[in-house]
Amino acid sequence: MSADPLLRLDAVTLSYPNGTRALAGVDLTVAAGEFLSLLGPSGCGKSTVLRLVAGLLSPTSGQVEWTRPAARGDIGFVFQEPTLMPWATIRANVRLPLDLAGVGRAEGDSRALAELEKVGLSDFADAYPRELSGGMKMRAALARALVTRPGLLLLDEPFAALDEITRLKLNDDLLALWRHGGFTVLFVTHSVFESVYLSSRIAVMGPRPGRIVGEMMVDLPPERDLATRTGTLYGAQCRAVSALLETAMAPASNTGRGAG
């Protein structure tokens, strides 16, 4: 991981218009080039953090500071649902961000095809989303997010709805894309095992109102594969992250309606 910060959330709080306090004092630095996972229970504000980083929301107080102003907005976003346009071919879906950026049709098509090749979908460029499996749709969503070559890729529980075999395969494919792509990843998950397998660093969030309760570098060799998942080192890292998560959850039982 590079120690060179890309962006920083500084004492960020976020209250939604209906009064829900989603975040209370989030401090988080994202380093250029790292694979950072944001791990926490459902409702702790993970998606809210991604929306703040993407500029879709503004903090109620605190700051989202970018080290290089040009990096702001240089973002690809992948959601839990692939959100492909059903009436358009896979190629046209992947080309969409380039169309919106005013890139010409011929160049857009060739860049979309190159991106589809990287995710193993070149044979499905002219297919429609309904012809693809869930895993293939997610690959297409990844290609669409990366087609503009963003510096930062935001992923919001992208594999949560997939079966386990497909999910493990996509974990490896995402890691390969990250290794060769030179972009930074901010990955949201509620899975301890997924976060340890994928990440160079993990930030653990506590229950609402969300804040970062712990951070951990993942002490595993950068190359990850099946042997990683069954190794003792992986097990030890998963236990360490689980312990952080348990600490994160503990204060909740001491507030509100009380313990038990």
Ligand SMILES: Nc1ncnc2c1ncn2[C@@H]1O[C@H](COP(=O)(O)OP(=O)(O)O)[C@@H](O)[C@H]1O
């Ligand atoms: N648009 C919204 N309006 C009001 N409350 C919201 C909105 N979006 C999310 N919330 C609430 O904010 C909290 C954090 O939500 P979210 O960031 O989606 O959590 P997570 O992604 O960790 O599950 C939750 O209590 C959720 O119900």
Ligand SMILES: [Mg+2]
């Ligand atoms: Mg969410």
